[in-house]
Amino acid sequence: MGVTRASAKAGGTCQTELEFPPAAVRAPTTSFSLRLSLRSLHNKRLYLAAFAAVLGNFNFGFALVYPSPVIPALEAHPSPALRLDQHTASWFGSVFTLGAAVGGLSAMLLNDRLGRKLSIMFSALPSAVGYALMAGAQGIGMLLLGRVLTGYAGGVTSASIPVYISEISHPGVRGMLGACPQIMAVLGSLVLYALGLALDWRWLAVTGEVPVLMMIVLLCFMPNSPRFLLSRGKDDEALRSLCWLRGKDTDYAREYEQIKDSVRKQSPRISCVEIKDPFIYKPILIAAGMRFLQQLSGVTCILVYLQSIFKKTSVILKPEYDAALVGLVRLSSVAIAAVSMDKAGRKILLFVSAAVMLVSNLTMGCYIHFMPASQNGTTANRTLVSSANLPPEPTNYITLIPLLATMFFIMGYAMGWGPITWLLMSEILPLKARGVASGLCVVVSWLTAFTLTQFFLRVVEAFGLEVPFLFFAVISAGNILFTGCCVPETKGRSLEQIEAFFRTGRRSFMR
16 A cells, blocks of 8 residues: 655644555554544634634624513614614514525525635624614614624524534534534523613624624634535645644544545535435435424524513513523523533433423413413513503512523523534535535524514414414424434434435444
8 A cells, every 4th residue: 555645734733744654554543542532622722713603603692682672672762763663673573583594595605605614704794784783773774774784694604603613523522512602692692681781772782793803803713624625625725724623643634534535425516416315305304394493492582572571471570680590591501401412412402402392381371371460461461562661560479480481491492402403404414515505404494583573473462472382382392203203313423424324324324
């Protein structure tokens, strides 16, 4: 056998030229391979690259729940040009998701043309402009345009960041790092809720510029995805990137050859004929189905209208404090999922998550339906936004039930159907279709979210608040069935093993 040489130079960290001896000589012992693998896991540069990318998710979470404290403030705004009624409040809450759907659609092209990293960096421009428009808004039009632009940026990052994270991650920590986008999105929402206790709505928009600037600066120094670089024929750059991510004292060259072999077997572009191949359409259907069911479970509606829901149910604490408390619970739950995902597995967490959401939504729906109006605060049973002008009602400790039900719903969602849906999307999609398919999944997700958030207030006005929650409970039951029938277990598997499973249907590849 011949001798193969590969040089790896990245920022002065991988300057040694490596010579690979014949296979019989270079086959390492199990313990030696384990030591090299552990060195890869301890390389801090991998975590720095992941952190730089997921700052985009922090910004996404911040922007998503921006209406929660702002809608009540703008309902009572002295200027008619900025005052929200039910119609404009509905658009202010939902138009973000419409922008996110357009962003996901454009990410289908951006991911494959610019690459994952540059697509994330590109999202900073519409995000910064959107926050500036909201901070200086003189009318509802500027507010809506700002929401559309920040939503567009969120759609691009939603499709790009999970793919970037999965492609740079070591299989041993891919579950943990794959949960980081959701953790940062939750942290962004929590920071928004906390700042909403002290800052005016304009200053909240100004604050949103900070993570955008941090992200763009840090990503300038991060490498692109080795898999993307190999798919573009940039072999040397891909090797340097992998060396930087794994460390020069690791067996990154072996992983490089495995990735290169996997990329070599695939055509650079997906054709219409190939879409009929189960290897292509099955993972796409699973990923899109999970994104569709995730949004139908009602999480976006609940997060966007959280303070209004708490006002309606007259929970003991002030709605803004309830929202911050729910955000804290959500963050803790996602952190638990991140730690347990690579130990317990994806499917068991999805089962537990859907079951908790089912019970929580049933509890909320039954509470609103059966409790008297004097106890559940439903004097204005048919509206949410106008509840800001209702006279105060006597509080009853039984009104802790909607707070606890909402906390458990968010906890259940954040332990499974929140982070794992994003992670599985990036794991199971085939490399040749990953850019396009991830964008398609985001489009499906945010068009569903837009429809729900747009019609949520109208359904509440027409039928009462219990109807949406009972609908969300039915969807959560469907999530359990979908997980059992369609979702594969990917814990501890390399992306190449997962692709082999869908290509051949042989479960031996997943062991």
